[in-house]
Amino acid sequence: MVFVGVDTHQLTHHAAIVDCHHRRLGNREFVATAAGYRQLLAWAASHGVINGVGVESTGSYGAGLTLHLLGAGLEVYEVNRPEKSTRVKQGKSDPIDAYSAAEQVLTGRASGRPKIKTGVVEAIRMIKVPRDVAVKDRTRAYSQLRDLVTTAPAAIHDELIKLSGKKRVAKALLMHPDQGRIHEPVHAARHALRAIARRIRSLDSEIAEADKLLTNLTKKTCPSLLAMHQVGTQTAARMVITAGENIDRMTSEAAFAKLTGVAPLPASSGKTNRHRLNRGGDRQANSALYLIITGRMRNHPETLAYVQRRRAEGRSNPEIIRCLKRHLARSIYRALKTDLMTP
Numbered sequence: 001m002v003f004v005g006v007d008t009h010q011l012t013h014h015a016a017i018v019d020c021h022h023r024r025l026g027n028r029e030f031v032a033t034a035a036g037y038r039q040l041l042a043w044a045a046s047h048g049v050i051n052g053v054g055v056e057s058t059g060s061y062g063a064g065l066t067l068h069l070l071g072a073g074l075e076v077y078e079v080n081r082p083e084k085s086t087r088v089k090q091g092k093s094d095p096i097d098a099y100s101a102a103e104q105v106l107t108g109r110a111s112g113r114p115k116i117k118t119g120v121v122e123a124i125r126m127i128k129v130p131r132d133v134a135v136k137d138r139t140r141a142y143s144q145l146r147d148l149v150t151t152a153p154a155a156i157h158d159e160l161i162k163l164s165g166k167k168r169v170a171k172a173l174l175m176h177p178d179q180g181r182i183h184e185p186v187h188a189a190r191h192a193l194r195a196i197a198r199r200i201r202s203l204d205s206e207i208a209e210a211d212k213l214l215t216n217l218t219k220k221t222c223p224s225l226l227a228m229h230q231v232g233t234q235t236a237a238r239m240v241i242t243a244g245e246n247i248d249r250m251t252s253e254a255a256f257a258k259l260t261g262v263a264p265l266p267a268s269s270g271k272t273n274r275h276r277l278n279r280g281g282d283r284q285a286n287s288a289l290y291l292i293i294t295g296r297m298r299n300h301p302e303t304l305a306y307v308q309r310r311r312a313e314g315r316s317n318p319e320i321i322r323c324l325k326r327h328l329a330r331s332i333y334r335a336l337k338t339d340l341m342t343p
Contacts, residue, residue, distance in 0.1 A: 002048040005079065005101025006040070006055045007094045008032070008062035015040050016098035017047050018106055027095045032061070037068040054079035054101035058114035066114050078112040079104045115244030121340075124217050125241045128234075131210035138203040145172070145196045152189040160193075172197035224335040230295040235288040239332055240340075242285040247340045253333040261286040262325040277322060289325045289332075296324075 002025065007014045009032065016027035025047050030036040044050055052075045055062040069076045079101040104110035115121075142165050149160045149168060160168050177190035211233065218226060218236045225236045242260060243250075250256050257263040261281025267274050296303040303324065310320045 001051045002044070003051055003102045003106040004044045004053040005098045005103070005105065006053065006062065006065060007097035007101060008056045008060075008065065009094075010061055012036075013040065013062070013065055014094035014098045015044065016095060016102050017044060018099065018102045019048065020051075020106065022103065022106065024099060027098055029094070032064065034064070034068070037065050040065070041069070041072060050074055052077060052105040054105035054110045055114070056081065056097070056101060063117060067117060070114075070116065076114055077105050077110040078114050079110040113246065113249035115249075116246040119245040120217060120221050121240055121243075121245040124214065124221065124237050127210055127213050127217070128237050128241065131207060131214070134203050134206045134210070138200055138207065141196050141200045141203065145169070145193065145200070148189065148192055148196065152193070153186045155186060156189050156193070168193075169197045169200050173201065222336065222339040224338045225332060228331065228335060229300050230292045235292055238284055238288040239336065242282045243333075243336045243340065245340065247333075247336055250333075253330045256333040256336075257326060257329040259285070260289060260329050262289060262322070262329045264322065264326065277318075286325075289328055290321070292328060293321055293324045297321075 001020050002017050003019070005016050005018075007016075011032055012029050013032050013036065014027065014029045017025040019025060028040075028043060030040040030043075044053075053069050054077045055066050055069070056079055057063075058066040058076070058078045066076055081097070101110070145165070145168055149157060151157075152160070160171055163171065172190075172193040175190040175194045177187040177194065179187075179191075181187045182191060214237050215233045218233050218240065222236050222240050225231055225239065226233075239260075243256065247256075250259065254263065258278075259281050261278050261283060263278050263281075265276050265278050267276035293303070297307060306324065307320055310323065315323075
């Protein structure tokens with residue numbers, strides 16, 4: 001019985017094998033392609049029965065290999081980079097990292113299961129990634145438009161400075177710079193403003209198309225989650241992506257709370273008994289929880305009643321929000337289990 005560890009990279013993967021007695025049986029490098037995955041699996045199987053495979057970066061460099069191994073029916077575990085003690089004692093190299101991954105699986109230190117990326121949740125992630133980038137680009141473009149208007153010649157500045165962002169875009173799209181006089185600041189400004197306005201209009205179309213796709217996918221994938229107060233398409237998509245298709249890999253809602261960074265960490269000493277903010281976990285999911293809670297604190301009767309009660313106990317606003325995020329994570333976990341584990 002053998003255990004395999006893989007140190008993953010963009011173009012190559014380095015695999016190592018240990019047996020149940022911690023003996024190192026060999027290591028080898030493979031190309032990070034479908035053919036390379038087959039060769040790695042055949043090589044590992046030639047040393048014995050594979051009891052588990054530890055793979056670094058199962059969501060990025062190791063995603064393709066992870067999918068291949070799961071398809072072969074193997075137990076795959078997400079492993080962290082080698083412990084600091086290993087780096088201090090042995091140094092850093094691909095074989096060292098691969099053996100460390102294998103030993104983490106052997107000793108049970110690596111127990112996290114990778115996300116399955118063959119279903120609708122992965123489709124949601126694929127669509128949301130460029131959509132979120134487009135939103136950031138649009139925000140940046142609006143800032144550039146504002147700055148250009150601020151410094152534009154008086155004829156353009158006075159016309160656009162008091163308008164909203166959308167009205168500025170509409171006006172800029174109608175501008176017709178004289179290319180023969182582009183050396184003059186007025187015509188150069190018109191050219192620049194029209195270019196940015198066209199970029200914003202293109203990004204608007206891209207975002208609208210992605211939002212339409214995400215709305216349809218989330219309605220089919222997580223109706224229970226969308227039915228929750230203050231949960232919209234984008235926050236639902238974010239939570240589904242964080243949970244993954246195989247949410248059953250998390251044994252409890254406490255594990256989901258830790259994944260989203262809302263599991264309180266003890267910070268007690270002596271007579272002081274308190275917990276502190278958890279800065280770990282998926283920060284995008286944590287941000288989504290924050291947006292839901294801050295929205296509920298404005299218009300959700302149950303949340304408002306809870307806030308009043310906790311304030312009467314002397315709790316600060318950040319402490320109350322942390323408590324609410326923890327309760328919300330529990331509810332979202334239950335909703336996701338209902339949605340994702342329903343055949």
